[in-house]
Amino acid sequence: MTTSAEPRVARRRSIRRSGAAVARPGFAWAAPATLFFLLFAVLPLVLVAVLSFTDWDGLGSPQYAGLDNWKALIHDHVMIQSLWLSVLITVLGVVVQTPLSILLGVWAAGKQRNRAILSAIYFVPLLLSATAVSILWRALLDPNFGVPSQAKWLFGDGNLFGHQTSAIGVLVFVGAWQYTPFHTLIYQGAARAVPQVLYQAAEIDGAGTIRQFFHITLPQLRNTMITSMILMVVGGLTTFDTVLILTQGGPGTDTTISAYYMYQKAFKSFDFGGGSAIALVLVLIATVISLVVVKVSGYDKMRSSSEGL
Amino acid sequence: MTKRWLPRAAAGTVVLALGLTLAACGGGSSSSSGSGSFKVLVYGDASNKVEKQIIDTFNKTSKVKAVLQTIPGADYQQKLQTIINTKQAPDVFFNWGGGSIAPFVKAGLLLPLDDFIAKDPGLKSNFLPSVFNSAAVDGKAYGIPMRGTQPVLMFDNKKVLSDAGLTEPKTWDDLLNAVKVLKAKHITPIALGGGDQWPTLMWYEYMYDRIAGPGLFEKAMGGDKSAWDSADSRAALAKLKELIDAGAFGTNFDSVKYTDGGSVALVAQGKAGFELMGSWYYSQQQQDNPDFAKSGLGFSSFPTVAGGKGDPTDVVGNTNNFYSVLKKTKYPDAIAQFLKLQYSDEFVKAQMAIGNLPTTTNTVNFLNTAAIPDYSKFQYDLVKAAPSFQLSWDQAYPQTASEAMHTAVQQFFDGKLDADGFIKAMQALPTS
Numbered sequence: 101m102t103t104s105a106e107p108r109v110a111r112r113r114s115i116r117r118s119g120a121a122v123a124r125p126g127f128a129w130a131a132p133a134t135l136f137f138l139l140f141a142v143l144p145l146v147l148v149a150v151l152s153f154t155d156w157d158g159l160g161s162p163q164y165a166g167l168d169n170w171k172a173l174i175h176d177h178v179m180i181q182s183l184w185l186s187v188l189i190t191v192l193g194v195v196v197q198t199p200l201s202i203l204l205g206v207w208a209a210g211k212q213r214n215r216a217i218l219s220a221i222y223f224v225p226l227l228l229s230a231t232a233v234s235i236l237w238r239a240l241l242d243p244n245f246g247v248p249s250q251a252k253w254l255f256g257d258g259n260l261f262g263h264q265t266s267a268i269g270v271l272v273f274v275g276a277w278q279y280t281p282f283h284t285l286i287y288q289g290a291a292r293a294v295p296q297v298l299y300q301a302a303e304i305d306g307a308g309t310i311r312q313f314f315h316i317t318l319p320q321l322r323n324t325m326i327t328s329m330i331l332m333v334v335g336g337l338t339t340f341d342t343v344l345i346l347t348q349g350g351p352g353t354d355t356t357i358s359a360y361y362m363y364q365k366a367f368k369s370f371d372f373g374g375g376s377a378i379a380l381v382l383v384l385i386a387t388v389i390s391l392v393v394v395k396v397s398g399y400d401k402m403r404s405s406s407e408g409l
Numbered sequence: 410m411t412k413r414w415l416p417r418a419a420a421g422t423v424v425l426a427l428g429l430t431l432a433a434c435g436g437g438s439s440s441s442s443g444s445g446s447f448k449v450l451v452y453g454d455a456s457n458k459v460e461k462q463i464i465d466t467f468n469k470t471s472k473v474k475a476v477l478q479t480i481p482g483a484d485y486q487q488k489l490q491t492i493i494n495t496k497q498a499p500d501v502f503f504n505w506g507g508g509s510i511a512p513f514v515k516a517g518l519l520l521p522l523d524d525f526i527a528k529d530p531g532l533k534s535n536f537l538p539s540v541f542n543s544a545a546v547d548g549k550a551y552g553i554p555m556r557g558t559q560p561v562l563m564f565d566n567k568k569v570l571s572d573a574g575l576t577e578p579k580t581w582d583d584l585l586n587a588v589k590v591l592k593a594k595h596i597t598p599i600a601l602g603g604g605d606q607w608p609t610l611m612w613y614e615y616m617y618d619r620i621a622g623p624g625l626f627e628k629a630m631g632g633d634k635s636a637w638d639s640a641d642s643r644a645a646l647a648k649l650k651e652l653i654d655a656g657a658f659g660t661n662f663d664s665v666k667y668t669d670g671g672s673v674a675l676v677a678q679g680k681a682g683f684e685l686m687g688s689w690y691y692s693q694q695q696q697d698n699p700d701f702a703k704s705g706l707g708f709s710s711f712p713t714v715a716g717g718k719g720d721p722t723d724v725v726g727n728t729n730n731f732y733s734v735l736k737k738t739k740y741p742d743a744i745a746q747f748l749k750l751q752y753s754d755e756f757v758k759a760q761m762a763i764g765n766l767p768t769t770t771n772t773v774n775f776l777n778t779a780a781i782p783d784y785s786k787f788q789y790d791l792v793k794a795a796p797s798f799q800l801s802w803d804q805a806y807p808q809t810a811s812e813a814m815h816t817a818v819q820q821f822f823d824g825k826l827d828a829d830g831f832i833k834a835m836q837a838l839p840t841s
Contacts, residue, residue: 157809158490159516242671243661244680261604262663262823350604351663352820367487369812370512 145383151376158370169377179378182358183385185268189357190336192272194329197280201328204280205287206317219288226281234345237274264354267347271355274342279335283328290324291317326397333393337386358382446474447740449747450489450499452730453479455692456556459759463750473743475501486808493518493735500738501747505804506544506552506731511841512807513733514546520734521549525745532745535752539798540768543728552731553748557765558792559687559727561611564694565707569596569682577709581619581648584712588657591682597659600681602667606815607803609662609822611685612649614725614802615711620645622719623797630805634836641718646821646828648714653822663823670697677701685711687726688788691781692764708784710791724791725799729768761785768792810838 152169154162173179208219225233240246243258252258260266298316307315340359343349349356349364356364358378366375451460457479464475478499480488486509492498493513504510513519526533533541536554544552565577570587573594578584588598602608617626621641629636636642652658659681665671667686670693675681677698684690694702713721732751734744750756752769760767761779766788779785792798803811817834820826826834 157512159494159512159518238666238669241664242669243664244671244675257660259661259664262661348604348606350606350816350819351823352816352825364812367491369809370490371809 148376148379152380154373156372169373173377178353182356182361186337186357190333193275193336194332196276201280201283202287204284206291208288209291223281225278230341233278234342238346262351267355271342286328290321294320330393446476447500448478449475450478450502452485452503453481462759467747473740475747501732501734504731504733507800507805508807509804510733511546519551520736535769537768540728543800544731552733553751554729554768555732555751556730557760558729558768560724560792561687561726563685563709564690565683566676566679567705567707569679578712581712581714588655592656597681598657600672600675600684601658601662602665602672603662604666605668606819608667610818616645616649618723618799619714619719620717623799630840632840637832637835673697720796722794723797724795727801728798
């Protein structure tokens with residue numbers, strides 16, 4: 101009895117020791133990443149926080165200004181409008197892109213003829229930079245020489261960038277044109293991973309294509325939808341280049357979203373204190389949103405989608 | 410194991426990170442550091458041809474070499490301001506005079522050119538005084554003119570006008586009449602790149618000058634905000650409103666840009682009659698529509714406004730561009746020699762050949778060698794006769810004001826701000 105117990109204990113110990121070495125590598129492995137994070141994320145963030153309490157035009161040294169920038173921000177109607185616009189553009193982006201990319205992704209996951217070629221063409225916008233895409237659409241939507249001049253019945257006088265609603269519409273459209281292919285790609289992968297057994301069983305039960313889509317495909321894509329939407333929200337809130345090139349925040353301040361407003365304050369009006377205050381507000385909002393998303397989506401629990409199969 | 414290499418890895422990472430930052434800072438300037446050379450930073454565009462030529466000429470005889478650096482695009486001012494207080498700062502840089510250098514002077518970064526001028530009075534006396542003085546801050550000279558003058562002119566499509574039985578408008582009423590006639594023919598009377606905002610501003614600059622004279626703007630910029638609320642200011646806004654309401658600019662000017670060639674093409678293709686633009690418009694048309702520039706493009710000065718207090722021969726625009734010198738430069742003597750080249754015959758001839766009109770006193774000798782002599786002569790006479798040359802508002806005001814100014818200008822044109830709103834917005838602008 102005693103003789104057989106001893107080696108077992110020893111073996112358990114040795115397993116624990118080697119197991120610990122594999123499962124928990126030393127902090128050293130994280131050191132490079134941590135250092136980079138401190139140097140390029142935390143340090144600038146602290147500096148921006150300090151700057152937000154100063155008055156600085158980029159020349160000389162910043163002057164301490166107390167809460168001036170923050171007080172100005174609270175009473176700044178452009179700032180409040182810009183937050184609302186950021187949210188609006190993000191929500192519209194999700195609403196437009198999600199159904200489109202689900203349908204396209206599921207279709208692209210199938211086995212139709214010519215599907216591969218069409219998909220390849222369809223992914224081209226994804227390869228272009230947002231700047232190139234914006235310049236392209238700006239030219240295409242020119243009221244006198246672009247598409248609107250040929251399709252007056254649809255565009256009227258073509259003053260797309262002169263009204264708030266149409267300017268926002270263009271921003272959402274161009275964003276969708278560029279990023280829907282990316283989300284389609286994600287949904288295509290997810291749709292391919294849905295077990296064929298489910299469809300075979302449904303067919304035996306007499307369910308048609310549409311029923312199969314709503315009762316098998318969509319529920320199986322649930323986790324992919326969360327991932328894709330998180331990416332859309334992040335992309336929507338950080339929209340900048342399209343605004344810079346397509347509308348420059350105009351007409352007036354009608355499309356001045358928060359990220360662009362921050363740039364405008366800091367790098368066009370050389371009010372780095374005010375720009376920093378906006379930047380901090382954006383950091384705060386982004387943190388809250390990501391915490392909420394993680395909580396609501398159950399992303400933190402890493403639930404398996406294979407449960408119940 | 411782990412413990413021993415951790416500090417080393419950490420140290421390595423820091424070195425790597427520092428190396429990256431340093432490498433990033435050193436980009437672009439490595440070629441000019443160390444040896445005897447100074448950096449000349451210039452707005453990147455077609456005129457760089459002449460700047461390159463002058464620098465080559467300078468380097469042939471000078472021991473200290475000049476190195477040309479260009480920043481392309483409209484972001485010049487932003488990029489300049491972010492580097493001017495760092496090691497990457499140029500020794501000599503391009504600017505618009507006035508408010509564009511005032512903050513640098515205030516921060517004590519620029520070298521007053523008085524000593525240069527004391528040694529060589531020609532550095533001042535060889536330039537037209539009205540132009541030279543627009544780069545003075547607090548009575549001290551901080552810039553030497555280095556390109557051509559850029560008055561804002563009324564350009565037109567000659568064929569469109571003659572087909573409609575019109576001539577170039579001399580008075581405000583002529584202009585309103587032309588608007589009516591062209592509109593009836595379904596032609597946009599006046600092309601406007603409202604999407605860029607600064608072309609819209611040109612209309613205000615001329616209206617205020619014609620109706621109130623240059624004094625009102627000077628007063629407002631000097632800090633007297635009541636100037637914006639004066640009767641003259643309101644009269645100028647009312648005239649502008651009259652023009653807008655007459656449909657002079659069509660309905661979609663906010664979606665049109667000058668910078669992408671939209672408004673330029675409207676005039677060249679006969680879809681619009683006029684465009685108000687700086688004198689660089691000619692070279693733009695020459696590049697985009699050479700045939701039209703040669704025979705179809707007309708030009709005239711801004712119409713007179715009856716009852717206005719401003720002199721009808723006043724002009725607005727950019728008086729010129731300037732070279733300013735940084736105080737901390739190591740080579741002030743070489744730079745003084747370099748600046749002298751900006752009034753040399755070679756410089757004037759080279760600028761004239763690309764259609765620019767230098768503001769030196771010897772320019773008049775070379776008017777016949779210009780790319781388009783008629784056009785150069787017209788500009789020369791206009792600028793020389795003008796009692797006042799109002800620097801563009803967005804260049805005269807400090808850079809911190811330009812964004813809010815552009816927004817207000819655009820909003821008044823598309824009816825989002827009324828006169829009261831516009832006046833309030835202008836009064837809120839920082840003047841120093």
